[in-house]
Amino acid sequence: MTSIDSTIQRIRSGEAEGSACSPALADAPWTFDLLTPGYGPGSSMGDLIPTGSPRQGQLPEVYRTASNDELDARISAAKQTLGDRVVVLGHFYQRDEVLKYADFVGDSYQLANAALERPNAEAIVFCGVHFMAETADILSSPGQAVILPNLAAGCSMADMADIDSVTECWDQLTALFGTEPDASGRVPVIPVTYMNSSAALKGFCGDHGGIVCTSSNASAALDWAFERGQRVLFFPDQHLGRNTAKAMGVPLDRMPMWNPNKPLGGNGADELEDARVILWHGFCSVHKRFTVGQIESARAEFPGARVLVHPECPSGVVDAADAAGSTDFIGKEIAAATEPTTFAIGTEINMVNRLANQYPQHRIFSLDPVICPCSTMYRIHPGYLAWVLEALVDGDVLNRIVVADDVAVPARIALDRMLAARPGGSVARVIGD
Ligand code: SF4
Numbered sequence: 001m002t003s004i005d006s007t008i009q010r011i012r013s014g015e016a017e018g019s020a021c022s023p024a025l026a027d028a029p030w031t032f033d034l035l036t037p038g039y040g041p042g043s044s045m046g047d048l049i050p051t052g053s054p055r056q057g058q059l060p061e062v063y064r065t066a067s068n069d070e071l072d073a074r075i076s077a078a079k080q081t082l083g084d085r086v087v088v089l090g091h092f093y094q095r096d097e098v099l100k101y102a103d104f105v106g107d108s109y110q111l112a113n114a115a116l117e118r119p120n121a122e123a124i125v126f127c128g129v130h131f132m133a134e135t136a137d138i139l140s141s142p143g144q145a146v147i148l149p150n151l152a153a154g155c156s157m158a159d160m161a162d163i164d165s166v167t168e169c170w171d172q173l174t175a176l177f178g179t180e181p182d183a184s185g186r187v188p189v190i191p192v193t194y195m196n197s198s199a200a201l202k203g204f205c206g207d208h209g210g211i212v213c214t215s216s217n218a219s220a221a222l223d224w225a226f227e228r229g230q231r232v233l234f235f236p237d238q239h240l241g242r243n244t245a246k247a248m249g250v251p252l253d254r255m256p257m258w259n260p261n262k263p264l265g266g267n268g269a270d271e272l273e274d275a276r277v278i279l280w281h282g283f284c285s286v287h288k289r290f291t292v293g294q295i296e297s298a299r300a301e302f303p304g305a306r307v308l309v310h311p312e313c314p315s316g317v318v319d320a321a322d323a324a325g326s327t328d329f330i331g332k333e334i335a336a337a338t339e340p341t342t343f344a345i346g347t348e349i350n351m352v353n354r355l356a357n358q359y360p361q362h363r364i365f366s367l368d369p370v371i372c373p374c375s376t377m378y379r380i381h382p383g384y385l386a387w388v389l390e391a392l393v394d395g396d397v398l399n400r401i402v403v404a405d406d407v408a409v410p411a412r413i414a415l416d417r418m419l420a421a422r423p424g425g426s427v428a429r430v431i432g433d
Helices: 004-013 068-085 108-116 130-139 163-177 199-207 218-228 238-247 269-274 292-301 315-320 327-336 349-358 382-393 405-421
Strands: 086-091 104-106 123-127 145-147 187-194 211-213 229-235 277-280 306-309 342-346 363-366
Touching (some): 104 108, 123 130, 123 382, 130 145, 163 187, 163 229, 163 277, 187 199, 187 218, 199 211, 211 218, 218 238, 229 238, 238 315, 292 306, 306 327, 342 349
Parallel strands (some): 086 123, 123 145, 187 229, 306 342
């Protein structure tokens, strides 16, 4: 099985054709330890890591210089020594070289729930990004330590909405609309945050009558919010919010965008008054790369190809695809295909590559011809995993992610509302359905 990492290395050495979105992707992640404030190689945006985000120190030399085989032996030995005391979680977008050590593989919410299945594990090592580790800490029991092997594994989308900017937005909306419910009992605005957000924003939703959603249940969360509010403030991903609301029949001209750098988000009071969903100006730098032109090229080359994309893609891409849905949805669609099929996929490249290896009876490829993994998740390398696991063997907890109670308690309320809304809900849109 050829991994994305090895393909990137082979492209650099000239052994393989193709291109990556940054030549620095071929460099070891510890090259970028201590180097701030960038998101690291492969990031397709110039945003800076926000002040106050955790910073990864230099990985000790023994892990930087170890061969892959040595790291393999060290990780395996540490896991064996720790046994049930540790559970390793791996996100679908994680590199294969790390994912092979995961006890559970899934999306962010599946993984947070997987952690609950190991209540006796003292440590949860989350091979994902920062907001996922925070969610795991909120949902896990107090005695469990959640560890992020590389603190530089943030999420550029999650960082596009911070608690200060959202609070400022909320204050402006409250000043405009007031807080009194209308005749049907619906308050002026309900906040809805995507799982891909800081714990502080989940807590904000818990404190202000709002809810969390995932890409699998965003329509259920919006239904819940529309029952209680005249309009929704959706953050941080404009695309998931727009695609979900559009599929529910909300017209695009009733979904103004909120730019936190402008008064009233850059909107007129009338536009906000008429809004059904106010979309935060956030996006995923990975999913934003997919285009309608790529879909047209895929269909021209492979007539009959089935195009599946993630709802973090722009709405034109979702409209042009055959179906859009979460990572779980995409995986299930492919698993359900009984005849050899060509699938052109619009989501993170490590997951697409894994699906292609898993289902050799199908032709499965990424819509984006350029290899561009999630640059922050890519910062987790087996060297960091070996480092935190061996520290655990020695009784040291490194890189622990802790959500303070004043945030965790309301965040848990917003997460519980999501579960109560309709846990099995799906935003998946299949053309023809
Ligand atoms: S793929 Fe996009 S949304 Fe997901 S963790 Fe990476 S940057 Fe964040």
